[in-house]
Amino acid sequence: MNQADITKLVSKLRIKVPPTHRRLRNPLGPEGRLNKLRKTVTGLIKYERIELNYNRADEARQYAERLISEAISHGDCHKPTMEIADFWLLEKELVHKLFKVLVPRFENSSSAFTKMYKAPKPAYARAIEKTILELKGNPYPSLTTRQPNNKLLLQNVLLDAAKYDYRQTKYAEIAEKMSTPEETKNPDS
């Protein structure tokens, strides 16, 4: 079949993309929505970890992923890609960062370039869903560290105390046993 590989024409994102875009309400209409998303994408590329509302984060994440994947597949000598980067990154020094820092970082990755976490929310209060959006491979401390054997866990503290008590009683018993036979033996000999 002499047919173009369709999957190579459009970059396939590694995140779930909803069928329609969100209508983020804005007094300026669709243009205002895009301006807001541009600000968010710029902030994400600049700071690598930002906290914002769920809807805006999820919407901006798709554009950021697309931007990075375009930059990876076409490189910085491709004019349309350069125009896209110029449109989405409001601070122009970030265009250099996109091609010189982020492209080498994500070139060989097989997963999505960004990660989104749900931010903690107060219990029983009306609060907007907040999320933390970050680029992978950032220099900041990780948000999720797996340390299953933590001594500070309440269960482990209680178990430690129980073990300590048990051992103390055993030691007392042994000490008693050691001391009593000697007393009984001594009079015999």
Added chain:
Amino acid sequence: MIPRVCNVLNALKNFEKHVLQMFKYPPREFALAYDYDKPVQKTTKKFSLNDLIGDGFLLAVPKFRRTVEKRWKRKFGSPEYIWKMLVPKTNIIVCNKCGHYHENGRLCGNCYKIVEEETKEIQAKIQEKLGTNKPIENDVIVLYDGDQLPEKPQEFWQGKRVIEMKKERPKWFSKNLLQKTTQAPSDSKDVKPTDLA
């Protein structure tokens, strides 16, 4: 609803009675004949609100009874829309790192607060070192006081922006983040128990 309808019906009935009396209805032929003393004319004073309240004033008060359904809806809410009662949460788990409780599928509040503070500090440091309007061409490496540079070839270090934090590395921020593996693979098959107190 019903009290309001009854009210309107009563008013209509009264109106009908008055109108019919104007046209001499019902006819006198059906009337009963009986001996009847003419009552003593009482001098009735006309009703006036002023006698009741005097110098005071009237507040708006409920006119009709609110039904049980409406009262309960106000009090407890509706399960389909807004349910006002406290409902026990079953998705609370213990954080593996610090032992605080948090919702499943969400970050631990205690841990996130610590990480957020450190992140903001590093971000501020990076921005301060970078300055403004300079093209960003290199990746960032964060080093704390007393950190040893991980052993890497010279090419790895070429053109990296090293950000120095002027303080000790926080205990919870692992030093091994810069290395690929935390432990060298070993050949021994003995398993040593850890964290047994």
